[in-house]
Amino acid sequence: MEKIHQHSPLAEPADTEFDNIRIDGCDGANRQQSTEGFTANLKYLIVGVLFGIVFVKAEIVSWFRIQEMFRLDSFHMYGVIGSAVVVGLLSIWLIKRFNIKTISGETVSISDKTFDKGQIYGGLLFGIGWAITGACPGPLFAQIGAGYLAVAVTLLSAIAGTWVYGFVRARLPH
Amino acid sequence: MNIIELLKKPWPWYVAGPLIGLTVPVLLLLGNKSFGISSSLRHICAAVIPAGLPFFKYNWRKEAWNLFFVAGIMVGGFAGNFWLGNPDAIVVAGDTRQKLAALGITDFSGLMPADIFALSNVFTLKGLIFFVLGGFLVGFGTRYAGGCTSGHAIMGLSNLQWPSLVATVSFMIGGFACTHLLLPFLLHLVR
Numbered sequence: 553m554e555k556i557h558q559h560s561p562l563a564e565p566a567d568t569e570f571d572n573i574r575i576d577g578c579d580g581a582n583r584q585q586s587t588e589g590f591t592a593n594l595k596y597l598i599v600g601v602l603f604g605i606v607f608v609k610a611e612i613v614s615w616f617r618i619q620e621m622f623r624l625d626s627f628h629m630y631g632v633i634g635s636a637v638v639v640g641l642l643s644i645w646l647i648k649r650f651n652i653k654t655i656s657g658e659t660v661s662i663s664d665k666t667f668d669k670g671q672i673y674g675g676l677l678f679g680i681g682w683a684i685t686g687a688c689p690g691p692l693f694a695q696i697g698a699g700y701l702a703v704a705v706t707l708l709s710a711i712a713g714t715w716v717y718g719f720v721r722a723r724l725p726h
Numbered sequence: 727m728n729i730i731e732l733l734k735k736p737w738p739w740y741v742a743g744p745l746i747g748l749t750v751p752v753l754l755l756l757g758n759k760s761f762g763i764s765s766s767l768r769h770i771c772a773a774v775i776p777a778g779l780p781f782f783k784y785n786w787r788k789e790a791w792n793l794f795f796v797a798g799i800m801v802g803g804f805a806g807n808f809w810l811g812n813p814d815a816i817v818v819a820g821d822t823r824q825k826l827a828a829l830g831i832t833d834f835s836g837l838m839p840a841d842i843f844a845l846s847n848v849f850t851l852k853g854l855i856f857f858v859l860g861g862f863l864v865g866f867g868t869r870y871a872g873g874c875t876s877g878h879a880i881m882g883l884s885n886l887q888w889p890s891l892v893a894t895v896s897f898m899i900g901g902f903a904c905t906h907l908l909l910p911f912l913l914h915l916v917r
Contacts, residue, residue: 572784581765582789584758595756596791597798603749604802609733609810610742613803614837616818619826622905625819631739632746633879639747640761640884647751660754662885665872671893674870675878679900681863683909684856686838688875689868690763692861693796697803700838702845705853706861713865714767718781724870 583661584654607694615686622683668726733810736817750884759791762877764868766796807837829913842916852916871896 607613610632620626646652647660654660682688685706687695692710695703717724753759769786770793776782815835818826823834833840847853868874871893873882879897882890 572780572782581762582757582759582791587788588757588791592757593791593794596753596759597794597801599749599752599756600795600798600800601802601805602798603746603795604799604804605806605810606737606742606745606802607799608803608806608837609737609812610739611736611816611837612742614816615839615843616816616822616826616834616837618901619905620819620822622901623819623822623825625822628739632743633875635740635743636747636880637883639744640750640880641886643747643751644754644884647754652755654755654758656757658758661758662754662760664885665878665882665887665889667889667892668872670870670872671878671889672896674867674872675893675896676867676900676903677863678867678871678874679897679902680904680908681860681865681867681900682875682897683901683904684860684912685864687864688763689767689864690796690799690874690876692864693763693799694803694806695838697800697805698807698837699804700843702843702848702853702857705848705857706864709858709861710865710868711767711770713862713867714764714869715771715775715777715782715865716862717866717869718768718771718779719777721781 581663583663584656585658586656603690604694604697607691608698613687613691613694613698618682618686670724670726673725730810734812736812746880747884750881753795757791760877761881762792762873763796763799764865764874764877765789766792767865768869769793829910830917831913850916855912855916867900 610628611617612629612632617626617629621629644662652660678688685692685703687703687706689710692703692707696707750761753761768782769789772782772784772786816837818834826834826839831839831841842852842856848857864874868877871878873890873893875894875897878887878890878893883894
């Protein structure tokens with residue numbers, strides 16, 4: 553137990569030879585080669601603010617909208633996700649087609665997703681949680697910001713769920 | 727009608743969807759970042775409670791951008807509700823409203839039903855089911871699936887990744903099954 557504690561990334565920055573970020577398909581991973589400091593990271597905060605405003609204003613964070621979606625009573629959420637995918641698809645095609653570089657001049661690189669059974673089992677479990685809480689991870693943050701402070705409990709529990717996954721990962725079918 | 731009044735109304739899907747889609751190229755071009763939100767939960771684990779688990783052994787500082795992004799979403803949630811908030815009650819589809827009313831939901835005024843999401847419910851059975859159990863499934867499920875609605879349904883599908891299609895279909899099946907089979911039972915339990 554003590555030995556584990558000594559090597560905890562809490563005590564020192566994580567060792568790059570233990571860089572396990574890629575072992576779950578690395579959604580949301582950073583592929584930029586040059587490192588970014590605090591001020592460079594502020595631009596992602598600004599993107600997040602705009603994104604959070606859209607979340608609230610389009611009522612995507614609403615438990616009711618998620619219920620409408622799963623009861624097929626409204627087109628709203630299907631329209632949001634569908635048009636987001638179309639715009640994303642077109643953007644990635646344009647970036648690849650014209651080899652558009654990042655603002656620091658790097659070639660855009662996106663890792664491929666590899667299939668494992670987790671996408672089915674985990675996907676089903678998340679779907680159940682989505683219908684109960686009315687939120688996927690992004691809206692959890694927006695709901696708390698919008699003043700639904702009880703959702704902080706949901707967020708903490710989601711962090712706990714992520715941690716438990718990390719703990720039992722080796723024993724789960726993948 | 728002035729611009730602020732217009733912004734305060736709920737935004738239609740054909741405005742919000744494309745704006746959310748634009749997050750994909752914006753993050754890629756700003757710094758080669760793939761859009762994905764559930765990974766922020768993993769980075770929080772890696773930063774705060776790694777406990778020597780191999781799954782949390784990586785350089786989370788390199789992924790700090792994701793934590794800035796979700797902090798921004800929280801600020802945006804505040805701005806969207808308190809500065810640009812809709813002065814009128816949310817319009818919930820009639821059929822959904824009727825079915826939920828039959829299950830005991832009475833408050834249809836806000837974005838979230840106050841019957842469930844009131845702060846006073848935290849230490850009740852409602853809190854245990856809707857916050858603790860629901861949140862746990864969101865965190866565990868998204869990590870097991872390797873992504874959430876943003877990482878799989880939007881980023882993955884935009885990049886034509888078939889495993890993301892499998893994940894998205896699974897999210898939807900889980901959600902439909904829960905809404906129609908499990909939720910009536912859960913809402914009955916807390917009545």
